[in-house]
Amino acid sequence: MPNKIPLGHIDECQICSDKNLETILTFGHQPIVQNYLSAEQRHEPETTYPLNFCLCPICGLAQLDYIIDPQLVFPPHYPYRTGLTDMLIRNFRALADNLEQRYQLKSADLVVDIGCNDGTLLEGFKAKGLRVLGIEPTNAAAVANKKNIPTIQAYFNEDVARQAVSQYGKAKIIVMTNSFAHINNLFAIMRGIKLMLDEDGVFISESQYLLDMMATLELDTIYHEHLRFYSVRPLRELFARSGFSLVNAERIAAAGGSIRAYAMKGQRAESPRIEELIAAEKQAGLYDIAAMRQFAAQMIKAKNDLQMLLLSCKNSGARLAGIGSPGRSNTLLNFAKIDPYLLDYICEKSRSPKIGMFTPGMHIPVVDEKKLFLEQPEYALILSWHIGEEMMQLMRKLGYKGKFIMPLPKARVVDNI
Numbered sequence: 001m002p003n004k005i006p007l008g009h010i011d012e013c014q015i016c017s018d019k020n021l022e023t024i025l026t027f028g029h030q031p032i033v034q035n036y037l038s039a040e041q042r043h044e045p046e047t048t049y050p051l052n053f054c055l056c057p058i059c060g061l062a063q064l065d066y067i068i069d070p071q072l073v074f075p076p077h078y079p080y081r082t083g084l085t086d087m088l089i090r091n092f093r094a095l096a097d098n099l100e101q102r103y104q105l106k107s108a109d110l111v112v113d114i115g116c117n118d119g120t121l122l123e124g125f126k127a128k129g130l131r132v133l134g135i136e137p138t139n140a141a142a143v144a145n146k147k148n149i150p151t152i153q154a155y156f157n158e159d160v161a162r163q164a165v166s167q168y169g170k171a172k173i174i175v176m177t178n179s180f181a182h183i184n185n186l187f188a189i190m191r192g193i194k195l196m197l198d199e200d201g202v203f204i205s206e207s208q209y210l211l212d213m214m215a216t217l218e219l220d221t222i223y224h225e226h227l228r229f230y231s232v233r234p235l236r237e238l239f240a241r242s243g244f245s246l247v248n249a250e251r252i253a254a255a256g257g258s259i260r261a262y263a264m265k266g267q268r269a270e271s272p273r274i275e276e277l278i279a280a281e282k283q284a285g286l287y288d289i290a291a292m293r294q295f296a297a298q299m300i301k302a303k304n305d306l307q308m309l310l311l312s313c314k315n316s317g318a319r320l321a322g323i324g325s326p327g328r329s330n331t332l333l334n335f336a337k338i339d340p341y342l343l344d345y346i347c348e349k350s351r352s353p354k355i356g357m358f359t360p361g362m363h364i365p366v367v368d369e370k371k372l373f374l375e376q377p378e379y380a381l382i383l384s385w386h387i388g389e390e391m392m393q394l395m396r397k398l399g400y401k402g403k404f405i406m407p408l409p410k411a412r413v414v415d416n417i
């Protein structure tokens with residue numbers, strides 16, 4: 001069992017250590033999606049890393065075969081803030097309600113969020129009178145602490161787990177939303193969680209779900225932060241190898257389709273839903289090399305169609321702007337070679353720290369969304385397309401009059417919204 005997954009190229013499965021990883025789709029070398037450049041940084045070289053989407057033919061885990069030092073991928077100044085994303089706030093409130101009711105939590109119970117970002121999820125638990133603790137490596141920890149959400153600023157590991165237990169006691173609930181697919185030292189993480197979790201406690205992870213990702217061709221969720229793309233069968237394998245049981249799993253709408261997994265220590269009965277989900281995954285071909293290559297072919301076609309649509313708009317003399325600059329959109333921009341000659345600029349909400357910067361790889365300027373309403377370009381490319389309907393309605397309400405382009409799963413122009 002691997003104790004530590006090395007950095008750089010890896011030649012074995014992150015869960016079962018099989019050495020026959022198959023490359024399903026390669027994106028070539030890509031920059032880190034959150035490495036926005038300042039005007040000055042554009043005069044310096046830009047670092048890129050291999051980005052290959054692979055499948056383990058034994059346990060069925062979809063994964064990357066290159067791991068970047070987490071200090072580079074999640075630096076202290078990492079710009080992402082949960083509290084800026086309305087959809088996530090709604091999901092988190094629902095999760096807090098759900099867990100409180102399901103486990104009948106009491107005021108002395110401790111809830112820990114690993115990778116808590118600015119503490120948005122824990123605010124929901126705190127409002128219910130529970131004790132809370134966040135663990136977060138980036139400066140978002142300071143934002144959480146300012147909101148009186150006690151937060152340890154650190155990359156999670158067994159030492160941090162011990163420190164947390166000595167200060168706060170064991171946790172009834174440990175949550176990892178989205179960061180569970182991000183952390184490279186998987187089995188050490190599981191040991192840390194085991195240390196912190198009460199005997200009858202529950203570890204809940206939320207990760208993007210491979211089944212949804214393939215169904216909607218979410219190729220833009222493939223970037224270096226996401227080391228693994230979970231489906232239920234490999235998740236069950238992971239928990240079994242770590243001394244846990246996967247007791248339940250459910251599909252949720254968050255982040256374009258996610259899987260919420262519930263694990264407890266030791267041997268436990270599992271919900272029949274787990275076998276149902278595994279059957280659906282098998283049916284879709286998620287563990288099958290040939291079926292996954294067909295998904296990859298569809299992703300390449302989707303990319304080509306998007307390029308054609310943008311080129312035809314541009315060649316007709318239209319102006320194009322992007323709406324929203326989530327990190328994930330840079331995979332799409334770089335893979336589809338959407339450069340500043342195609343997309344004039346990308347808009348972000350006024351509070352965004354990305355304004356004034358340039359996207360990694362393609363170097364498209366990020367501007368305040370006011371520019372969109374002032375200049376009214378003919379087309380607006382929705383880069384947060386997984387919440388596209390919501391974005392288009394909002395932009396229309398705020399006064400954008402042009403046409404929208406939805407890039408995936410099939411590039412299309414949307415006029416009436």
Ligand SMILES: [Zn+2]
Pocket residue numbers: 013014015016017018056057058059060061
């Ligand atoms: Zn494997």
